[in-house]
Amino acid sequence: xxxxxxxxxxxxxxxxxxxxxxxxxxxxxxxxxxxxxxxxxxxxxxxxxxxxxxxxxxxxxxxxxxxxxxxxxxxxxxxxxxxxxxxxxxxxxxxxxxxxxxxxxxxxxxxxxxxxxxxxxxxxxxxxxxxxxxxxxxxxxxxxxxxxxxxxxxxxxxxxxxxxxxxxxxxxxxxxxxxxxxxxxxxxxxxxxxxxxxxxxxxxxxxxxxxxxxxxxxxxxxxxxxxxxxxxxxxxxxxxxxxxxxxxxxxxxxxxxxxxxxxxxxxxxxxxxxxxxxxxxxxxxxxxxxxxxxxxxxxxxxxxxxxxxxxxxxxxxxxxxxxxxxxxxxxxxxxxxxxxxxxxxxxxxxxxxxxxxxxxxxxxxxxxxxxxxxxxxxxxxxxxxxxxxxxxxxxxxxxxxxxxxxxxxxxxxxxxxxxxxxxxxxxxxxxxxxxxxxxxxxxxx
Ligand SMILES: [Zn+2]
Numbered sequence: 001x002x003x004x005x006x007x008x009x010x011x012x013x014x015x016x017x018x019x020x021x022x023x024x025x026x027x028x029x030x031x032x033x034x035x036x037x038x039x040x041x042x043x044x045x046x047x048x049x050x051x052x053x054x055x056x057x058x059x060x061x062x063x064x065x066x067x068x069x070x071x072x073x074x075x076x077x078x079x080x081x082x083x084x085x086x087x088x089x090x091x092x093x094x095x096x097x098x099x100x101x102x103x104x105x106x107x108x109x110x111x112x113x114x115x116x117x118x119x120x121x122x123x124x125x126x127x128x129x130x131x132x133x134x135x136x137x138x139x140x141x142x143x144x145x146x147x148x149x150x151x152x153x154x155x156x157x158x159x160x161x162x163x164x165x166x167x168x169x170x171x172x173x174x175x176x177x178x179x180x181x182x183x184x185x186x187x188x189x190x191x192x193x194x195x196x197x198x199x200x201x202x203x204x205x206x207x208x209x210x211x212x213x214x215x216x217x218x219x220x221x222x223x224x225x226x227x228x229x230x231x232x233x234x235x236x237x238x239x240x241x242x243x244x245x246x247x248x249x250x251x252x253x254x255x256x257x258x259x260x261x262x263x264x265x266x267x268x269x270x271x272x273x274x275x276x277x278x279x280x281x282x283x284x285x286x287x288x289x290x291x292x293x294x295x296x297x298x299x300x301x302x303x304x305x306x307x308x309x310x311x312x313x314x315x316x317x318x319x320x321x322x323x324x325x326x327x328x329x330x331x332x333x334x335x336x337x338x339x340x341x342x343x344x345x346x347x348x349x350x351x352x353x354x355x356x357x358x359x360x361x362x363x364x365x366x367x368x369x370x371x372x373x374x375x376x377x378x379x380x381x382x383x384x385x386x387x388x389x390x391x392x393x394x395x396x397x398x399x400x401x402x403x404x405x406x407x408x409x410x411x412x413x414x415x416x417x418x419x420x421x422x423x424x425x426x427x428x429x430x431x432x433x434x435x436x437x438x439x440x441x442x443x444x445x
Contacts, residue, residue: 003038004419009048009380011370013346019048021376024419029372041421043380046413049350051083051377053357053366055146055175055254056230056302057327059085059116061107063092068307068397070104073327074113075395076305078422080327081379081412084115084358084366085305089126090151096121096132098140105142113422117361120144122163122174126152131163138170145362148175150230151277153212155181160216164225171362173226173252176216178237179278183208189318191264191279199267201318206234206285209278213237217244217251228360229253231304233278235288242297252360254302255289257333258324258402262286266402272313272320273402276306293352294343300357303330307398325401328394331379332387333403335410339383346383354379376419380426385411 004021011017011029020028020035034040059073070087077085087104089095095104101118108116120137124130126149137144147167154160154176163174184204190196192203213229217240220227229241232253244251258276263283266274274280292298306323313321334353338344344352358367368374386409391401415423 002419003035004041004376004416004421005032005034005038006041006043006048006378006416009043009046011048012350013047013383019370021416021419024376026370026372026374026376029370041414042426043414046380047346047383048370049081049346049379049381050354050367050370051415051417052081052331052353052379053361053363054082054085054303054305054327054330055300055357055361056150057085057087057305058090058307058323059087060091060307062103064309066397067309067312070107070116071111072395072397073305073307074108074111074116076327077114078415078417079395079412080329081331081381081415082114082327083377083379083415083417084117084363085327086117086119086146086361088148088150089119089121094121094125095119096124098133098136098142101137101142101144102140114417115366117363118142118144119150119175120147122147122149122154123159128152128154128156128159131159131166134163134166134172138172145172146175147172148177148230150175150177153177153179153181155212157215157219161219161223164219164223164227168223168225173228173360175228175230176212177230178209178212178216179204180208180212183211189275190267191281193264193282195264195267199270204279206236206281209234210236210240213240217241217249220251221247221249226250231256231259231278231302232289232298233259233281233285235285238288238292238297242292245297252299253297254300254357255293255298256302256304257326257330260286260289260293261333261337262402270317272315272317273324273400275317275320275322276324277322290338290343293338299352300360301330301334301352302357303327307396308400309398313400323400325394325396325398328396329389329401329403329408331381331412332408332410335381335383336408340409376416378416379412380414381410382413383410385409385413387411
């Protein structure tokens with residue numbers, strides 16, 4: 001039997017307790033005496049959270065292994081405290097069949113550092129014209145529940161309606177990249193407003209997002225099915241979601257760490273590291289997003305981790321690829337911009353970064369409370385540790401890190417996935433444990 005004792009952790013930031021983990025399950029909470037042969041993880045003063053769950057990552061495999069692989073993305077996820085990540089379908093080939101979904105699942109299991117959950121495409125080839133094999137993906141070994149054409153909007157209302165009807169019987173959800181392609185033109189590369197005017201860059205307006213979200217919540221009401229709004233970026237979208245939830249419509253939403261912290265004026269230096277889709281918005285939108293996460297209008301934080309090879313990102317602003325890294329810094333950003341000012345406490349962080357995304361994504365074994373009988377997925381956080389982000393030290397294969405050089409307060413020091421320590425920098429960044437790739441059983445912990 002594999003035994004692990006986690007000593008002296010503050011559960012959700014409150015009282016201190018020891019945890020005994022046996023064969024991947026929490027079997028004792030309180031004052032635990034160390035059984036012989038048990039591994040001991042000293043967590044004195046650290047905040048213990050249920051393992052973080054990310055509804056939105058791009059792992060680039062298959063197809064763009066020069067930017068990221070499931071192995072490097074899993075390592076970045078473990079370093080960021082994540083025990084499950086949802087891998088978006090815009091790979092090459094696209095995850096639009098049962099076989100493709102199972103391949104992603106299997107590659108993730110072979111790495112064993114985090115649970116890699118495939119997201120299925122809504123439409124074949126992400127082309128927006130014909131529904132993908134939603135039912136076959138749902139019935140496959142990968143048991144796909146989250147479907148998204150992310151990178152593209154499911155802009156055809158009829159296709160969106162059919163998809164919502166199709167997934168309803170098996171409890172699926174459509175995660176929508178809300179962006180009307182007619183309002184947000186192909187050339188658009190930043191928020192439409194004062195800054196885009198000054199830079200002479202084609203912008204895309206908040207209404208391109210808001211109008212699709214408004215339509216989709218009405219389609220969710222009409223079909224009685226479930227919509228999830230990916231990467232909410234404007235105050236107007238928050239208003240629509242707040243209204244929809246008040247009507248009892250089954251809608252959930254996520255916000256990225258970068259939309260909670262970074263504003264559109266960063267683009268004044270034309271640095272493509274800040275080029276992202278949806279774009280960075282003005283400060284008043286950032287304020288509204290923080291308030292919405294704090295009051296529960298936005299359910300979850302999701303990174304939209306989007307690695308890009310240098311030759312795709314280091315271009316003139318208009319030509320550079322959209323996207324930023326996010327897995328390794330997410331908790332630190334949330335700690336810095338939400339916990340430190342008192343907008344969220346650690347129990348709230350557990351909700352928005354673990355239990356809510358697990359529920360939205362249909363993962364019954366993730367995001368559970370730190371109690372006897374729960375699978376041992378945990379993240380240990382030092383709330384006071386200041387970290388200065390170094391893009392060159394990333395586990396990701398890519399370096400498009402907008403946080404490089406910034407100092408953030410709050411850091412993940414260790415991650416436990418299925419009772420196994422997958423990340424540990426408690427003794428300083430230089431003493432990271434060597435991680436071996438596990439040959440996992442495939443048991444659904
Ligand atoms: Zn997207």
